[in-house]
Amino acid sequence: MAIITSRTDENGRISIAYDRCNSCGLCVKVCKDFSLIMDDHLPVVGTQPLFGCMACGQCMAVCPTGAITVSGREMSPADKIDLTDMKDKPSYGQLKNLMVGRRSIRDFKDKEIDEELIDKIIEAAVSAPMGLPPSDVHLVVIKGKGKVREFSFDVLNYFDKIRYLFSPPMIGLWRLTGKESYKLIKSFAQPLLKFFAESKNKQENYLLYDAPLAMYFTSSPYSDPADPYIPATYAMLAAESLGLGSCMIGSIHPMIRYGAKDLKKKWNLPLKAPSGIVVIFGFPKYKYTSGIRRTFAEVAFIPN
Numbered sequence: 001m002a003i004i005t006s007r008t009d010e011n012g013r014i015s016i017a018y019d020r021c022n023s024c025g026l027c028v029k030v031c032k033d034f035s036l037i038m039d040d041h042l043p044v045v046g047t048q049p050l051f052g053c054m055a056c057g058q059c060m061a062v063c064p065t066g067a068i069t070v071s072g073r074e075m076s077p078a079d080k081i082d083l084t085d086m087k088d089k090p091s092y093g094q095l096k097n098l099m100v101g102r103r104s105i106r107d108f109k110d111k112e113i114d115e116e117l118i119d120k121i122i123e124a125a126v127s128a129p130m131g132l133p134p135s136d137v138h139l140v141v142i143k144g145k146g147k148v149r150e151f152s153f154d155v156l157n158y159f160d161k162i163r164y165l166f167s168p169p170m171i172g173l174w175r176l177t178g179k180e181s182y183k184l185i186k187s188f189a190q191p192l193l194k195f196f197a198e199s200k201n202k203q204e205n206y207l208l209y210d211a212p213l214a215m216y217f218t219s220s221p222y223s224d225p226a227d228p229y230i231p232a233t234y235a236m237l238a239a240e241s242l243g244l245g246s247c248m249i250g251s252i253h254p255m256i257r258y259g260a261k262d263l264k265k266k267w268n269l270p271l272k273a274p275s276g277i278v279v280i281f282g283f284p285k286y287k288y289t290s291g292i293r294r295t296f297a298e299v300a301f302i303p304n
């Protein structure tokens with residue numbers, strides 16, 4: 001049976017042009033589904049795959065002679081990208097400089113972002129890995145400072161509606177969800193919602209900081225909850241390389257996840273998305289002259 005996602009319930013179909021095949025077997029080696037097996041020095045479509053071809057496209061991408069194509073599950077042979085002109089890869093040093101020099105940007109110049117840059121960000125973000133192909137990530141792109149502000153105030157108005165859930169009489173109930181989440185609600189969510197309500201009344205936008213662009217990445221009930229965060233991170237790095245600043249905004253999705261039907265309909269957001277993250281983009285108003293050394297909670301090396 002094919003692996004079901006919100007986009008497909010079929011298997012991929014692998015075609016092999018034997019007049020081009022050089023029998024190297026790379027397609028069989030990279031396929032971890034056993035959709036392809038070697039038979040008498042030639043790759044053939046196997047009859048006992050693990051799940052059935054999920055159209056990851058690896059066989060098509062690794063084949064040095066272009067003998068393999070995959071169709072179905074939203075993939076077509078046209079999805080193969082020629083890498084001939086894409087040999088220039090950033091060095092580790094270049095990539096690290098980009099990453100270490102990146103800061104979360106919350107102050108933007110009053111300047112809109114060209115369509116061309118938006119397309120480039122999406123083109124990079126969509127190349128991110130996903131739990132199961134085809135990606136179940138749903139992306140809403142909110143263009144222009146005016147629209148981002150409208151979305152922000154719609155969300156802030158919704159926050160106001162549900163603020164009673166974080167009020168003193170209700171707050172005790174959050175203990176039932178665990179000590180840690182109770183402490184977080186009390187120390188973070190409760191004061192944040194109060195601040196949002198007060199700043200909203202002054203027409204201030206501390207939610208999306210009046211950025212000229214916002215992208216809302218969400219998962220589907222079928223996908224890995226981690227899926228939206230990965231293209232969101234790619235998008236941030238792409239933006240950085242294009243001279244834009246960005247900031248992830250995680251405070252929206254957990255608050256609207258179970259409700260906000262009208263808001264979701266208005267902004268084309270999926271009604272059921274277990275996880276989601278917003279990224280805002282814009283031209284940074286201020287220049288940061290230093291990076292910041294960061295640490296993980298722990299790095300535990302297990303000796304070999």
Ligand SMILES: Cc1cc2nc3c(=O)[nH]c(=O)nc-3n(C[C@H](O)[C@H](O)[C@H](O)COP(=O)(O)O)c2cc1C
Nearest residue numbers: 102103104105106207247248249250251252277292
């Ligand atoms: C998952 C996630 C959610 C975040 N949510 C918010 C947010 O709601 N509002 C905000 O201003 N920044 C948010 N941030 C940005 C962090 O606050 C920021 O990454 C952190 O302060 C470190 O700063 P730096 O990115 O400049 O290193 C978020 C970052 C991540 C990774």
